[in-house]
Amino acid sequence: MLQTFLTGLREGLEAALVVGILITFMVRSGHRDRLPALWSGVAIAIALSLGFGAVLHFTSANMTFEAREAFGGILSIVAVGFVTWMVFWMKKASATIKGELEDKMQVALEFGAIAIALAAFLAVGREGLETAMFLYPTFQAQGAGAGPAIGAVLGILTAVVIGGLIYRGAVHLNLQIFFKVTGAALIVIAAGVLAYGIHDLQEAAILPGLNNLAIDLQWYDATSIYGALMKGIFNFAPQMTVLEVTAYLLYLIPTMTLFLLPARSASGVESVDSKKPVDSEELVQGSGDQVVRTRPAMPRLENSKLASADGVRSS
Numbered sequence: 031m032l033q034t035f036l037t038g039l040r041e042g043l044e045a046a047l048v049v050g051i052l053i054t055f056m057v058r059s060g061h062r063d064r065l066p067a068l069w070s071g072v073a074i075a076i077a078l079s080l081g082f083g084a085v086l087h088f089t090s091a092n093m094t095f096e097a098r099e100a101f102g103g104i105l106s107i108v109a110v111g112f113v114t115w116m117v118f119w120m121k122k123a124s125a126t127i128k129g130e131l132e133d134k135m136q137v138a139l140e141f142g143a144i145a146i147a148l149a150a151f152l153a154v155g156r157e158g159l160e161t162a163m164f165l166y167p168t169f170q171a172q173g174a175g176a177g178p179a180i181g182a183v184l185g186i187l188t189a190v191v192i193g194g195l196i197y198r199g200a201v202h203l204n205l206q207i208f209f210k211v212t213g214a215a216l217i218v219i220a221a222g223v224l225a226y227g228i229h230d231l232q233e234a235a236i237l238p239g240l241n242n243l244a245i246d247l248q249w250y251d252a253t254s255i256y257g258a259l260m261k262g263i264f265n266f267a268p269q270m271t272v273l274e275v276t277a278y279l280l281y282l283i284p285t286m287t288l289f290l291l292p293a294r295s296a297s298g299v300e301s302v303d304s305k306k307p308v309d310s311e312e313l314v315q316g317s318g319d320q321v322v323r324t325r326p327a328m329p330r331l332e333n334s335k336l337a338s339a340d341g342v343r344s345s
Contacts, residue, residue, distance in 0.1 A: 031181035032263060033168050033219050038185025040212040041161040044120065046193020047205075048131065048153045053197065055132045059139070067143035071150030078151075079158025086166045099234035106167035106227025110220045113164050114285060117213040121289065167223050170230075210290075217289060221282040222265025225274040232271060245270040 049072055056065055086105070090098050123130075131153060138145040169178045196202075232240040250268035251257050260266040270278075 031177040033222075033265070034165060034178045034181035035185040035188075036212060036215050037161065037164055037168065037219065038182040039189050040185075040209075040216060041157050041164075042186040042189025043192060043208075045154050045157040046189050047196070048127075048157070049150075050193055050197040051128050051131050052135055052150060052153065055135055059136075061139060064139065064143060064146055067146040068150045071147035072154050074147070075151045075153075075155035075158050078155055079162050082159055083162035083166065086162065096234045099230040100236055102167060102170050103227040103230030103234060103236070105163070106170075106223050106230065109164045109167050110224045110227070110281070112160050113216055113220050116160055117216055117289065120209055121213065164220075164223070167227060168219070170226070213289060214286065217282065217286050218264065221278050221285075224281050225270065225278040226265055228274050228277045229271065232273065237273060239271050239273045242272050243269055244272040244275040 052068055053065065056062060056068060090101050093101060134149050134153075135146070138149040165178075165182055228237065231237040245268070247268040252261060252268055257268075
């Protein structure tokens with residue numbers, strides 16, 4: 031439940047911030063009458079995301095055991111790739127996303143309501159599809175029960191409430207800290223999803239080593255409180271193969287290290303997002319321009335002043 035809550039919260043808040051930026055731009059540019067077109071694009075994106083999740087669920091439900099395990103394993107690996115890209119993309123683009131969205135919406139305004147709906151659909155739909163793709167293997171890893179689904183719904187609803195409060199100016203959130211903490215949490219979750227996907231592929235006989243166990247804790251109670259916490263946070267199981275543990279560590283250690291390193295611009299100069307906190311109100315209401323901090327240049331002394339200084343020292 032905790033895994034799906036964090037996933038829903040992170041992805042939901044990204045989508046809520048995108049919608050808030052678009053609404054603010056439309057209102058401030060005097061195009062409030064075009065908001066229905068924007069909301070229609072958002073609604074279509076949400077419906078598509080739900081439909082995509084339903085397709086994944088019902089497709090796998092009608093497969094044989096081996097086919098279902100292969101499908102889940104491949105989808106888990108693809109989902110880990112998507113969420114990893116998303117985490118690093120948001121780390122890099124958080125300072126410039128507002129300007130990019132406004133530029134796209136400005137172009138859409140020139141083409142009419144359909145283009146506005148399409149721009150909103152593409153902006154929100156990407157987040158929705160990523161969420162559906164990542165939640166599916168997470169649901170499978172967490173097992174049966176309504177807990178994972180409830181966690182995802184609560185996370186998304188919490189994100190919607192926070193996004194609305196940010197738009198109204200009632201809440202100020204340090205997005206740099208938020209995205210760093212939730213990004214690190216998603217990397218941990220993704221490592222568990224990757225290990226689960228490897229296990230699925232082993233059960234489908236696509237990968238070897240199903241009986242070559244690296245962890246075999248006979249005394250471990252997976253139904254206990256600590257077992258549920260370890261499963262919910264790290265996707266830890268009392269029996270894990272050598273290939274699962276290897277994939278988990280080879281993904282988690284370098285990915286987390288790269289993610290926690292300070293962001294740098296293309297010129298190699300440390301970017302503002304690694305030093306200056308990005309406030310939620312600034313992202314939604316501010317300019318959104320990226321600022322690069324450089325070391326201030328030392329003042330240059332004229333030759334005459336240097337000569338006079340040398341004369342004083344010689345005397």
